Amino acid sequence: MSSLLFFIVLHGVLAFVFAGSSSLDIIARKTIQYEDNHAITFKEQGIWNYSTMLIREDLGLLVLGAREAVFALDINDISVSRSKVLWKVTEEKQKECTSKGKHPDIDCHNYIRMLHQMNDSVMYICGTNAFSPTCDYITYDNGQLQLEGKQEDGRGKCPFDPFQRSSSVMVDQDLYSATSLNFLGSEPVILRTSPITLRTLLKSSWLNEPNFIYMDAVPESEDSPEGDDDKIYMFFSENAIEYDFYNKLVVSRVARVCKGDMGGLRTLQRKWTSFLKARLDCSVPEPSLPYVIQDVFHVRHQKWRKSVFYAIFTSQSSSTDQSSAVCAYNVTDISNVFSRGKFKTEVAVEMSDVKWVTYSGDLPVPRPGDCINNAARTSGIKSSMNIPDKTLQFIRDRPLMDDAVHPITGKPLLLKRGPLLTRLVVDMVTAADGQSYPMMFVGTANGYVQKAVNYDGEMHIIEEVKLFESEEAIDVLRLHQNQLYAGSASGVVQMPVSNCSRYSSCLDCVLARDPYCAWDVPAQRCSRFPASTEHAKSNLIQSLKDGDATQCPITAPIEPKVRTLVLGNNIRLLCRPDSNLAQVNWNLAGKPLPYSNRKYTIYNDAILISNASSADAGRYTCVSVEQAKGKHYTKTLAIYDLREEVAVVVTDKIKTTLGIPNEIYTTSSGLIKPEEPPSVSKNQASESKWIAMQVALAMLSIMMACLLIWNLYMGHISPFMCCGRQPIKSHGNLPRMEYKSAGNDVMDSKPQMVSLCVTTNSNLEVTGFHRNGDPSTGIHLFKYITDESEI
Ligand SMILES: *[C@@H]1O[C@H](CO)[C@@H](O)[C@H](O)[C@H]1NC(C)=O
Ligand SMILES: *[C@@H]1O[C@H](CO)[C@@H](O)[C@H](O)[C@H]1NC(C)=O
Numbered sequence: 001m002s003s004l005l006f007f008i009v010l011h012g013v014l015a016f017v018f019a020g021s022s023s024l025d026i027i028a029r030k031t032i033q034y035e036d037n038h039a040i041t042f043k044e045q046g047i048w049n050y051s052t053m054l055i056r057e058d059l060g061l062l063v064l065g066a067r068e069a070v071f072a073l074d075i076n077d078i079s080v081s082r083s084k085v086l087w088k089v090t091e092e093k094q095k096e097c098t099s100k101g102k103h104p105d106i107d108c109h110n111y112i113r114m115l116h117q118m119n120d121s122v123m124y125i126c127g128t129n130a131f132s133p134t135c136d137y138i139t140y141d142n143g144q145l146q147l148e149g150k151q152e153d154g155r156g157k158c159p160f161d162p163f164q165r166s167s168s169v170m171v172d173q174d175l176y177s178a179t180s181l182n183f184l185g186s187e188p189v190i191l192r193t194s195p196i197t198l199r200t201l202l203k204s205s206w207l208n209e210p211n212f213i214y215m216d217a218v219p220e221s222e223d224s225p226e227g228d229d230d231k232i233y234m235f236f237s238e239n240a241i242e243y244d245f246y247n248k249l250v251v252s253r254v255a256r257v258c259k260g261d262m263g264g265l266r267t268l269q270r271k272w273t274s275f276l277k278a279r280l281d282c283s284v285p286e287p288s289l290p291y292v293i294q295d296v297f298h299v300r301h302q303k304w305r306k307s308v309f310y311a312i313f314t315s316q317s318s319s320t321d322q323s324s325a326v327c328a329y330n331v332t333d334i335s336n337v338f339s340r341g342k343f344k345t346e347v348a349v350e351m352s353d354v355k356w357v358t359y360s361g362d363l364p365v366p367r368p369g370d371c372i373n374n375a376a377r378t379s380g381i382k383s384s385m386n387i388p389d390k391t392l393q394f395i396r397d398r399p400l401m402d403d404a405v406h407p408i409t410g411k412p413l414l415l416k417r418g419p420l421l422t423r424l425v426v427d428m429v430t431a432a433d434g435q436s437y438p439m440m441f442v443g444t445a446n447g448y449v450q451k452a453v454n455y456d457g458e459m460h461i462i463e464e465v466k467l468f469e470s471e472e473a474i475d476v477l478r479l480h481q482n483q484l485y486a487g488s489a490s491g492v493v494q495m496p497v498s499n500c501s502r503y504s505s506c507l508d509c510v511l512a513r514d515p516y517c518a519w520d521v522p523a524q525r526c527s528r529f530p531a532s533t534e535h536a537k538s539n540l541i542q543s544l545k546d547g548d549a550t551q552c553p554i555t556a557p558i559e560p561k562v563r564t565l566v567l568g569n570n571i572r573l574l575c576r577p578d579s580n581l582a583q584v585n586w587n588l589a590g591k592p593l594p595y596s597n598r599k600y601t602i603y604n605d606a607i608l609i610s611n612a613s614s615a616d617a618g619r620y621t622c623v624s625v626e627q628a629k630g631k632h633y634t635k636t637l638a639i640y641d642l643r644e645e646v647a648v649v650v651t652d653k654i655k656t657t658l659g660i661p662n663e664i665y666t667t668s669s670g671l672i673k674p675e676e677p678p679s680v681s682k683n684q685a686s687e688s689k690w691i692a693m694q695v696a697l698a699m700l701s702i703m704m705a706c707l708l709i710w711n712l713y714m715g716h717i718s719p720f721m722c723c724g725r726q727p728i729k730s731h732g733n734l735p736r737m738e739y740k741s742a743g744n745d746v747m748d749s750k751p752q753m754v755s756l757c758v759t760t761n762s763n764l765e766v767t768g769f770h771r772n773g774d775p776s777t778g779i780h781l782f783k784y785i786t787d788e789s790e791i
């Protein structure tokens with residue numbers, strides 16, 4: 001009990017230390033709905049559970065295993081199915097399965113659970129085959145998939161139960177598999193099918209009700225001065241043996257075996273002599289039971305010491321408030337725990353009770369669990385069969401390491417509350433700054449893929465894309481040449497890693513902090529980086545770590561839209577922000593709308609003014625404020641002139657016009673961006689008295705602008721008011737508003753960006769206001785009034 005208590009208390013202490021530096025409530029910057037995902041899908045009528053994938057680059061195929069079917073899909077366009085082969089359960093097998101109490105329509109089918117490439121022509125395939133796991137060989141010749149019909153016994157390679165997790169890897173034609181050996185699923189095994197078949201001992205200190213997640217080989221023999229062997233690493237969760245706990249406590253593990261293991265001669269005969277395991281730690285900054293591993297991705301590096309395993313963990317508390325984390329582990333760190341760490345050992349405390357404590361005695365030679373290396377060879381140990389009994393007995397009884405493996409940087413790269421994360425892949429992306437960033441694509445239990453990065457400890461979810469129409473879990477994820485493939489119960493989806501054209505403006509493109517995209521200044525669009533055509537890097541804006549969009553050019557102001565106010569009606573004004581992280585503020589005639597007023601209903605993409613009255617007429621401005629690294633970026637998204645059908649009094653217009661927060665741009669360096677003068681309306685030569693009025697208005701506004709500058713200069717007014725909003729907190733997150741969904745209303749047209757106001761918390765320059773002395777202000781005001789005079 002005490003060790004677990006310590007564990008939880010330690011987590012609590014860490015929580016205190018890390019409080020504020022990370023939050024579980026991280027949300028994706030953009031949400032791409034299913035209708036907008038532009039993904040390619042594949043599904044076939046009557047076929048379900050597309051959960052196994054094998055990429056055959058040599059054949060240009062995605063080989064897909066589903067329930068009772070295998071498909072060969074075009075890797076470039078998975079909607080094209082080149083070939084298909086069915087592998088159904090026989091009637092006899094189905095009957096047998098049903099008679100054992102399994103559900104005929106759920107359990108007694110053949111779920112393809114394993115697909116490996118053996119050589120250029122042959123693949124190995126296994127399915128649950130109605131609780132009677134079976135394997136076969138499959139070929140792809142002349143555009144045809146073909147099962148050889150060998151029907152090998154699949155026990156120990158593939159689970160009986162289609163709902164049970166398992167993992168496997170093919171290394172030099174030897175199959176390593178981790179699954180259950182029996183019908184009940186109670187006999188776990190890690191098996192190597194090879195000329196000398198090896199397996200784990202059936203002992204709870206080796207495997208204790210495990211849930212197998214992942215395995216892969218690491219070529220540790222490369223450049224090894226010790227003459228070390230290659231290793232197979234496996235990841236699973238199991239019931240802890242090392243903590244006394246009133247209940248079952250699940251812990252995550254990493255284990256490994258040596259590729260050259262041949263088993264012992266007497267002790268551990270045909271069993272692993274190199275099986276070592278350690279606890280895998282991914283501590284979240286909140287007191288909680290340890291999170292449980294769900295998936296792993298191996299980012300291989302040419303130098304194996306620089307390879308990294310990324311893993312998803314989910315909370316194990318039964319509470320409805322579920323959360324997930326992603327942690328990354330340096331292969332070198334894992335390897336060191338096994339090759340240098342201390343062991344745990346069992347001691348009897350009371351009559352029948354045992355406890356696992358640090359082993360502090362002398363270790364036998366060679367070190368338990370070590371692969372056969374140069375030192376062993378020189379002492380005459382040429383294979384694991386020569387390992388002395390002392391070493392083998394040690395490993396038989398003590399496969400658990402004392403030290404846990406801790407993540408790189410000591411904490412999770414991503415923490416997320418809400419629908420659980422299920423699968424991940426990681427792409428190393430070289431960005432414009434020449435650095436390489438790990439981009440995590442994480443599938444969720446409700447059909448989304450979260451595209452997440454961690455910039456120097458800062459978690460950022462660039463976007464979340466809904467890949468499946470229904471709320472179904474992503475069961476498999478693969479990455480190949482900038483394409484992502486996701487499988488679920490109902491189908492498969494192919495999606496490019498990024499679609500930069502989704503970022504509509506420079507601000508949107510740069511604040512996305514997407515390493516695949518950069519704003520192309522001459523072309524005025526967000527383009528893929530690195531571009532296929534050679535671009536001068538100086539023409540591209542990308543700021544990943546800093547999220548600094550101050551280099552963005554200023555775009556032309558947007559035109560106000562005129563809306564007619566019908567008394568007593570409900571009026572909807574649309575305004576959709578580019579980002580979920582942006583806060584949207586509505587102003588009426590330059591003043592913030594009183595949201596507490598029941599008259600207004602705020603949606604995430606609109607505002608509803610109910611029971612309109614004459615008092616509701618005026619200019620409505622929708623402004624979004626997005627924060628990145630302490631800077632606030634303000635952008636006017638839409639301007640509406642809400643008018644009653646009768647004429648509006650001129651003095652109201654003056655107020656309204658002055659309320660426009662256009663083209664104010666303060667950079668931290670204090671430089672003013674040159675901007676294009678607003679175009680003058682061609683319709684200006686109308687009635688001369690109107691012109692006189694306009695000139696007077698322009699003069700008046702210049703005077704008021706001067707007054708404003710003076711006030712600002714003297715510090716009477718906060719410069720934030722230039723943006724037509726309340727002063728912004730310079731630190732911390734912006735308070736998020738509770739927006740309601742506006743349903744599926746379609747926006748009439750997407751508002752263009754009009755203005756940009758940047759303030760840094762360190763340097764509140766007001767230089768941007770100097771431009772008010774520019775005669776273009778007058779022309780600008782002039783233009784708006786001309787517009788109004790047209791009616
Ligand atoms: C591929 O592997 C299969 C199964 O091990 C074997 O029968 C076949 O001869 C191999 N083919 C080639 C071309 O190596
Ligand atoms: C892993 O550790 C090794 C040795 O300490 C180091 O060279 C390597 O850069 C590390 N890799 C990462 C991704 O931190």
Ligand SMILES: *[C@@H]1O[C@H](CO)[C@@H](O)[C@H](O)[C@H]1NC(C)=O
Binds near residue numbers: 048049111162163489
């Ligand atoms: C197979 O798909 C069905 C939905 O069609 C789902 O209910 C079931 O859970 C899936 N089975 C497995 C083993 O994933």
Ligand SMILES: *[C@@H]1O[C@H](CO)[C@@H](O)[C@H](O)[C@H]1NC(C)=O
Binds near residue numbers: 037038496499501502
């Ligand atoms: C990218 O998104 C745009 C719309 O935002 C869409 O028209 C285009 O087809 C998408 N491209 C790809 C490759 O999905």
Ligand SMILES: *[C@@H]1O[C@H](CO)[C@@H](O)[C@H](O)[C@H]1NC(C)=O
Binds near residue numbers: 568611613
């Ligand atoms: C609408 O507003 C008018 C006064 O402006 C009021 O008399 C009327 O009751 C309101 N109607 C509703 C449905 O609230």
